[in-house]
Amino acid sequence: MxxxxxxDIERSVxxxxxxxxLEDAHRGFASIPPVVPKRLMITQERxxxxxxxxxxxxxxxxTLGIKVSSFHPDNSARGLSAINGAVLLIEAQTxxxxxxxxxxALTAIRTSAMSALATDKLCPRGRLNLAVIGAGAQAAAxxxxxxxxxxxxxxxxxxxxxxxxxxxxxxxxxxxxxPIEAVDxxxxxxxxxxxxxxxxxxxxxTPLVAPQMLKPFAHINAVGGSSLAACxxxxxxxxxxxxxxxxxxxxxxxxxxxxxALALSVISERDIRQISALVIDQPEPPLKKSRxxxxxxxxxxxxxxxxxxxxxxxxxxxxxxxxxxxFNNPDMPRVRSRSGMDTIGE
Numbered sequence: 001m002x003x004x005x006x007x008d009i010e011r012s013v014x015x016x017x018x019x020x021x022l023e024d025a026h027r028g029f030a031s032i033p034p035v036v037p038k039r040l041m042i043t044q045e046r047x048x049x050x051x052x053x054x055x056x057x058x059x060x061x062x063t064l065g066i067k068v069s070s071f072h073p074d075n076s077a078r079g080l081s082a083i084n085g086a087v088l089l090i091e092a093q094t095x096x097x098x099x100x101x102x103x104x105a106l107t108a109i110r111t112s113a114m115s116a117l118a119t120d121k122l123c124p125r126g127r128l129n130l131a132v133i134g135a136g137a138q139a140a141a142x143x144x145x146x147x148x149x150x151x152x153x154x155x156x157x158x159x160x161x162x163x164x165x166x167x168x169x170x171x172x173x174x175x176x177x178x179p180i181e182a183v184d185x186x187x188x189x190x191x192x193x194x195x196x197x198x199x200x201x202x203x204x205x206t207p208l209v210a211p212q213m214l215k216p217f218a219h220i221n222a223v224g225g226s227s228l229a230a231c232x233x234x235x236x237x238x239x240x241x242x243x244x245x246x247x248x249x250x251x252x253x254x255x256x257x258x259x260x261a262l263a264l265s266v267i268s269e270r271d272i273r274q275i276s277a278l279v280i281d282q283p284e285p286p287l288k289k290s291r292x293x294x295x296x297x298x299x300x301x302x303x304x305x306x307x308x309x310x311x312x313x314x315x316x317x318x319x320x321x322x323x324x325x326x327f328n329n330p331d332m333p334r335v336r337s338r339s340g341m342d343t344i345g346e
Contacts, residue, residue, distance in 0.1 A: 001097050004311065004321040006105035012314040015148040018113045018307065019120065025058070025306045026117075026276045032060045034302035048073055051085075056301035057092065063309045064092040067301060069103045073201070082201075083107070089308045097327065099312045103304075108137045110307040111297055112145035114246055114275070115221035118295035119195060120149050121278050122242070123219045127153045131189040133208060133232070134199035134224060135159035135168045135182075142197040142221065147176050150195070155180040158189035159200075187213050198232040200224035205256065207234040211291075219293045225256055233294070235261040241292040243272045247300045254298040 004012070035057040043050045055066040069085035076082060085103035090096065130146050132139045135157055146152060155178055159165045165182035173180040183189050190196060190213045202208060202225050209220070211234060220241075225232050238261040245251035248269070251258045261267045275295075315321045 001324050001327065002099040002312065002315060002321045003324055004099060004101045004315055006102050008315060008321045009102060009105040009109065009311055011320050012311045012318065013109055014314075015109075015113060015116065015145055018109070018310055019116050019149065021310055022113055022117055022303060022306055023279045025061070025302070027279050028060050029302065030276045030280060034058045034305075036301050039301065054301040054304065056305045058302060058305055058309075061306070061309065062092040063305045064090040065305045065308055066090075067103050067106075067304045069107065087304060087308050089305070089312055099308070099315075099321075101308055101311060104137065106304065106307055106311070107299065108141040110303050111138060111223050111299060112141035113307065114297050114303060115142055115197060115223060115295065116145040116149045118221060118244060118275065118278070118297075119146065119219060122244070122293040122295070123150065123195060125150070127151045128194035129153045129192050130155045130195045130197070131193035132157050132197045132199060133159065133186060133189065134197075134201075135161065135164040136199065136201075138199035138223060139197070140168060140172065142199055142223075143172050143180070144176065146195055146197070147178060152178055154192070156189040156193070157182050158184070158186055190214060193218060195219050195221070197221045198224050200232060202232050203227055203230045205229050205231055205260075207231045209233045209237070211237045211240070214292060216291055217293075219295075221295050221297070222255075222257065223297045228254060228256055228259055231256040231260060233257045235264060235266055237292065238294060239266045241294040243267055244275060244278055244293070244295045245272055246275050246295075246297045246303065248272055248274050250298045250300060251296050255296050258296055
């Protein structure tokens, strides 16, 4: 079994290639759908936490696996990541366990790659200004993803913690050789932005982004919000937007903006296009009533498996990661850890 941590995963990703693989996969899903049972959630009210269990089979690619991801919002006080988990990739023909990948790193890359795919289909080429709301792992991944598919002009980052925004802006400005700055408010970040990526843990029904903040024909990638009641984007904005989602049923039950826009009859389900249709058909040209384009990503296990399989093959070819054969070789040497527990030897 190949073990891949965050650094291994980042070394194994070429984002433009991954975007094309996701496009090809979604085009194929239109004719041969993936097998994706409804994801299972276990909540822990005592810890204000929840865990998700998300299996998927891609029949065409013969890819099988499951992602387990836990969200513990109080972990920051413990010096730990709020999101932890793993993706298990399984050989479909034999059931053999092929790899275990860090799910937080994979999710950040998968989500930003899906946003890049939607942006590539819906945004014009040429130099575009980018605004990112949030300053965590998803924010960093989205700046990198947008820079991989478009020539970016000004990039602005805004979050609840200015010091975190400044640190991310300085780091990415050096990494990507782009003019990136941290700003104090959402309206400042959105001024003249052509692409907006919302990557927050926002939990309030009060939206962060209102129509008056946006320039005409701006594109929004909305990926944050931590509950069905939460709205990063004003649901009323969707009445004047081309609305796209990665998966309609998931978005209807997990996206605050989509659920509220439907409940208020701002839009109907006929107004929502899935990404599989977008990669097959050319998007409609902007109309006077379609002032913006909007893509809501809530994630889908089928996408996780496309990304996991791609990373696994690249890592194998490049000699990246570590192998552990303990399941098939229980006689592997053990070492004694400082806690006194037995662990598998290197």
